[in-house]
Amino acid sequence: MIVVAGARGMLGRDLLELFGDRAQGTLRDDMDITSRASVGTALKRLRPHVVINAVAYTDVDGCETNRELAFRVNADGVRNLAEVTAELGAKLVQVSSDYVFDGNGAVPWREDDAVHPLSVYGISKLAGEESARLNPDHLIVRTQWLYGMHGGNFVETMLRLGRERDEVAVVSDQFGSPSWTVDLALAIGALIGKNCCGTYHAANSGSCSWHGFAEAVFRESGMNTRVRPITSGELGRPAPRPRFSVLDCSKLERDTGYRPEGWRDALKKYLRKRSSHGEG
DSSP states (O other): OEEEESTTSHHHHHHHHHHGGGEEEEOTTTOOTTOHHHHHHHHHHHOOSEEEEOOOOOOHHHHHHOHHHHHIIIIIHHHHHHHHHHHHTOEEEEEEEGGGSOOOOSSOBOTTSOOOOOSHHHHHHHHHHHHHTTSSSEEEEEEOSEEOTTSOOHHHHHHHHHHHOSEEEEESSOEEOOEEHHHHHHHHHHHHHTTOOEEEEOOOBSOEEHHHHHHHHHHHHTOOOEEEEEOHHHHTOSSOOOSBOOBOOHHHHHHHSOOOOBHHHHHHHHHHHHHHTTOO
C-alpha cells in the first residue's frame, strides 16, 4: 500500500487519482505529521510500503514570521515520518523545493549542486530533506512553481485578476519551470516504479519568467489582459526568492525513462481540464 499524507492538497489528490486502489490518503485527523505518536499509530495500523509526504507549510512569506510553524511542519514532521517509516521498512518520498537553491546561476540546477536557501521557507525545506535522509530508503523529489486543480495557485490567481482588471503587474526577473501537479505525480510514480532512492528533480520542461507564465495563461485562455513587467524589488515581498531556479531533470529521465512534458503543453491541458469541469 502507498500512503499519501496530505490527501486534500493539489498534489495529494492527483497522486491518489494516479495510484487508485493501491493508495490511501491521510488527513491531519488521521495522521498529524507534527506528532510522533500520531505518525506511529497511523502508519503501524496501515503498514504501507511507501509513504509520500505531500504535507507542507508553503506560505513563503508567512514562513518569515512563523518560523517555528515552518520548521514544525517542513522539518520536524518529516523527521517523524522518516523515523517511523524506517522502523517499518517502508520508503519515504519527501516532496521538496527549488527554494533550497539561492538562484544565483544561469544554468539549470542539478541534484548535486550546492544548496544555499535564502528564505525561512527554503531553510525549512532543506531541513526537511536532511530529516528524510534519516530513513535510508528515502526519495527526495524537488519541484517548483506548482499548479493544479485542487488548490489556490498562480494560474487561478491570474485568471481571477484577468476577469477583474485590464492589466496586471507580474515580476519578470524570476525564472523557473511552471509545473502541473498531474505531471509531478507521474514523475513520482515513475520513480517509485523503478525503486529509485536519493534526490531527484521533477518539473515540466522548459522555463519562463512569472511574467511570461502570466502572458501564456491569458493567451491560452483567450483573455486580452495586459501583463506589465515589474522587478522583484518593486513587488516588495517579505521573503527573498531565487532569481533563477530552473531544475535540471535529466537524472529523472535517465533513471526512469519519464520526461515531463513542456510547461506550455501542460498548461494547455490544465486549462482544458478545468474548462471541462465547468470552471470559468
